[in-house]
Amino acid sequence: MDVVPVDDVDGWTYPPFAGKVDDRFIWGRGAIDDKSRVLAIFEAVEQALRDGVRPARTVYLAFGHDEEIFGTGGAARMAQRLRESEVRARLLLDEGGVITTGVADGIDVPVATIMVGEKGFATVRLSVSDVGGHSSMPGRETAVGRLARAVARIQDHPFPLRLTPVAVDMLRRVREFVSEPRRTLMGLATTAGPLVARALAARPQTEALVRTTTAPTMIRGGVKPNVLPQRAEAFVNFRILSGDSVADVLTHCRKVVRDKTVSIELDGTASEPSPDPAAGPDFELIADLARELVPGVAVTVGVVPGATDSRFYDDLAATRCNFAPIVMDAADLERFHGTDERISRVDYARLIRFNRLLIDRLAHLG
Ligand SMILES: [Zn+2]
Structure with a gap:
């Protein structure tokens, strides 16, 4: 299983790959995203096998090794294999939503957000080339100036709001x-x-x-304060709402920049949003487990703000749920992909229980 890298090793309470377990937490990169889920599934499957559970439905476990870099070598190929075997799944379960406390405004109970689709992802690269020269005779504008204006125009023209x-x-x-x-x-x-x-x-x-979000994330250009830049480039990351597309993002950028000297293109891999995310027929199966494991929880639907491996399996399953009953507050949410990633022992045990209960329910499904 892959995890994201660690870039501030010194900021961690314990070394990020030491796998430290103390009285309350399991610490380390991947403790939440996503090794806890993999291991909880294995624990649950082993328990179920020991107990002689024979699910009435086939259960496929599909673990990719490259989810954080778009899953094209792992999930994409496993999904292809399933498609060739004409597997039609009733339920697809993957990472995404969790249970939050004190995060949703005006709600005092924990909130379980079962994600039923995901936003698209695209990074647009803007670049400007120029002849360069000495900064004492710059002409009307430099590559840096033109690029800065293009980024500002994109920032100032967000995508329209839409209630999906x-x-x-x-x-x-x-x-x-x-x-x-x-x-x-x-x-x-x-x-x-x-x-x-x-x-x-x-x-x-x-x-x-409620919108395709716009985030200028990187900008660079020039080599010296008194030399005209020959090149400048910027990157803008978009998370695409259902109804918009990767092509719409490019069209939007070209329209608002209105400058032919700025080249605008996709950078790296982009993904389209789920076409029409909605709670599927077996949504309540997962919702009931959440209510059972965390009494009083408010269960709702949501959309994963980034790409997950599930997009490759989306068309194979009648119901898609991106969810795990891990309880997190606002500070916890910053830990994954961040510093001091950890999962509480209570959450890990609940995650095993969740998977075990799910296997038991599957054993009785028609
Ligand atoms: Zn991740």
Whole structure:
């Protein structure tokens, strides 16, 4: 299983690959994302085998080795194999949503977000070339100046707000757990979508639900303060909402930059958003497990803000759930892909239990 790299080893409480286990936590890169899930599945399968469970449905375990770098050598090929064997899955379960506490505004109970699709991903590279020369005779503008204006135009022209059906469903499901005045506002989701979308866009965490997001992430150019740059480039990362596409992102960039001297192209691998994410027929199977494992939890739907391996299997399964019952607060959420990644022993045990219960339920499905 692959994990993301560690770039601040010194900032960690324990060495990131030591696999330290103390009284409360299992520490290390991958403790959440995603080794805990793999090991919990193995634990659950071994338990079930020991107990003689014989699932009525076939269970496939598919572990990729390259999820963090787009999964083209792992999940893509496993999905292809399943497709060739004409496997039609009833349920696809993968990483993505967790249970959060104190993160969702105005909700006092823990919130289980079972993700049912994902946003698309694209990074656009903007570049400008110039003849260069001495900075004492710069002409009207330099490559750095032109590039800076292009980035500013993209930043100043965000994608339009849109309340997708899955966002409406999300609001409907959490509404009963929310206090006023939010409760009333959420009730307007179907009749006054634009108003609700604007309210959600007020915070970055919820803005991601209602638009394709724009994030200029890297910029570079020039070699010396008194030399005209011959080249300048910038990268802008987009997370694409269902309904928009990778091609739309490029078209949008070209339209708002309005400068033929700025070249605009995709950088690296891009992925399209799930076409029409919605809770599938077996959504309640996973929702019930969440309620059973964390009593009082509010269960809702969501969309993974980034790409997961599930996109390769999406067309093979009737119900897609990206979820694990790991309970996290806002600080915990910063740990994965960050410093001091860890999972509590309680969460890890719950994760094993979740997988075991799921296998038991599958044993009785028709
Ligand atoms: Zn990851």
